[in-house]
Amino acid sequence: MATYTAPPPPELLDLDNLQAIKLLGKGAMGTVFLVHHKSNDPLARCPFALKVVEKSSLRHTYGRAGHEISVLSRLHNHPFLPYLFGSFENHEIICWAIPFCPGGDLNVLRYSQNDRVFSPAVIRFYLAEIICALEQLHRQGIVYRDLKPENILVQQSGHVMLTDFDLSTDLAPRKPDNLEYYTSPEENSPANLKYTHLAGKFTRFIISKSGKHAFNNNKTGLKKVKSSRVSPVSRKKPDDFPANERSNSFVGTEEYVAPEIIRGAGHEFAVDWWALGVLGYEMLYGTTPFKGKNRKTTFQKILLGQPEFFGKPNPLTDLIRKLLEKEPTRRLGYRRGACEIKEHEFFRGLNWNLLTEVVRPPFLPLRDETSLTQEQVKHGTEINFKEYFHKLKLASSPTWSPSLDECQHNVSLMEF
Numbered sequence: 001m002a003t004y005t006a007p008p009p010p011e012l013l014d015l016d017n018l019q020a021i022k023l024l025g026k027g028a029m030g031t032v033f034l035v036h037h038k039s040n041d042p043l044a045r046c047p048f049a050l051k052v053v054e055k056s057s058l059r060h061t062y063g064r065a066g067h068e069i070s071v072l073s074r075l076h077n078h079p080f081l082p083y084l085f086g087s088f089e090n091h092e093i094i095c096w097a098i099p100f101c102p103g104g105d106l107n108v109l110r111y112s113q114n115d116r117v118f119s120p121a122v123i124r125f126y127l128a129e130i131i132c133a134l135e136q137l138h139r140q141g142i143v144y145r146d147l148k149p150e151n152i153l154v155q156q157s158g159h160v161m162l163t164d165f166d167l168s169t170d171l172a173p174r175k176p177d178n179l180e181y182y183t184s185p186e187e188n189s190p191a192n193l194k195y196t197h198l199a200g201k202f203t204r205f206i207i208s209k210s211g212k213h214a215f216n217n218n219k220t221g222l223k224k225v226k227s228s229r230v231s232p233v234s235r236k237k238p239d240d241f242p243a244n245e246r247s248n249s250f251v252g253t254e255e256y257v258a259p260e261i262i263r264g265a266g267h268e269f270a271v272d273w274w275a276l277g278v279l280g281y282e283m284l285y286g287t288t289p290f291k292g293k294n295r296k297t298t299f300q301k302i303l304l305g306q307p308e309f310f311g312k313p314n315p316l317t318d319l320i321r322k323l324l325e326k327e328p329t330r331r332l333g334y335r336r337g338a339c340e341i342k343e344h345e346f347f348r349g350l351n352w353n354l355l356t357e358v359v360r361p362p363f364l365p366l367r368d369e370t371s372l373t374q375e376q377v378k379h380g381t382e383i384n385f386k387e388y389f390h391k392l393k394l395a396s397s398p399t400w401s402p403s404l405d406e407c408q409h410n411v412s413l414m415e416f
Contacts, residue, residue, distance in 0.1 A: 103154025277323025
């Protein structure tokens with residue numbers, strides 16, 4: 001992988017100098033605006049995304065926002081991961097700025113295909129970049145825990161970028177020669193959460209309300225598929241497991257949740273490789289492998305069912321099958337992480353070090369579709385944005401805000 005100059009360390013956002021262009025989305029984790037800096041970038045040549053969470057929201061939501069900022073501040077110098085421009089916090093809100101990806105997400109991109117599936121060659125390209133992103137996270141002791149098409153964004157360059165790290169957690173990094181679990185310390189559960197019980201072998205869990213995405217860059221009016229996210233809920237007392245040994249929180253998106261998460265016996269990095277298998281299956285067939293008529297049957301299929309493959313076996317179906325191994329210790333990627341997956345036959349002949357030098361990825365966002373009109377830049381979106389910021393009174397003006405050069409880093413990162 002090529003080496004890039006890391007972005008500057010995050011500092012305070014100069015909110016007085018930010019102009020909202022439009023609303024990108026509103027959901028359980030707050031509101032996302034497309035903004036630009038009025039002084040440094042008056043023509044909005046390089047807008048960025050601003051996530052805003054009100055502190056009056058549920059305590060666990062605010063806590064996850066702080067966690068996401070902490071994770072983003074550690075992500076530097078990787079072409080398929082975001083980085084933190086800056087953040088701001090007062091007694092009412094917490095917000096942070098990250099690169100804007102104008103190409104939408106893989107879910108919208110898949111639906112734009114005639115048959116709503118990707119070819120094996122396209123799947124190979126996207127899975128390879130996602131594997132590289134997950135590999136970097138795992139090296140830093142971060143398990144992602146929310147891999148799904150809606151969280152895989154397409155940059156202007158056509159390369160992918162993972163987003164939304166509020167469900168991630170810190171784990172003790174894996175040792176390649178050790179087959180034991182290396183997982184996170186116990187997470188505190190919000191006292192005011194309600195619990196739901198499933199019959200039979202299912203352990204108790206909570207499903208949070210799914211945020212509805214307002215962003216839609218598809219001319220056909222396609223809306224993002226609604227997905228149910230599972231909020232962190234602790235099931236064991238902190239003393240039951242040594243520190244950094246296991247995570248026992250029930251988290252994820254229900255059709256992508258790994259069996260070990262449902263069983264509640266502890267989980268680690270292998271849950272990301274399971275989700276990668278589900279993603280590969282969905283990209284190939286247009287549906288997830290264990291989808292049921294309701295949440296209970298979906299979990300039953302995840303625990304007991306086997307994915308159904310069509311046609312002759314091939315390297316891609318073999319890869320997916322090995323990623324969807326229900327026992328995590330036998331799952332591809334468990335023993336040696338991403339290195340083990342990269343060696344699979346499906347990726348034979350792929351030069352992993354040259355991925356970023358692909359200047360013509362399978363799909364490129366059209367500049368005339370992603371560029372902003374002068375009218376949009378001039379008037380922006382006063383509704384909602386001022387609702388969050390008109391009451392802010394800054395004691396002093398921060399000295400830093402994203403410059404055009406710094407923003408442009410994201411756009412030109414992989415255009416050689």
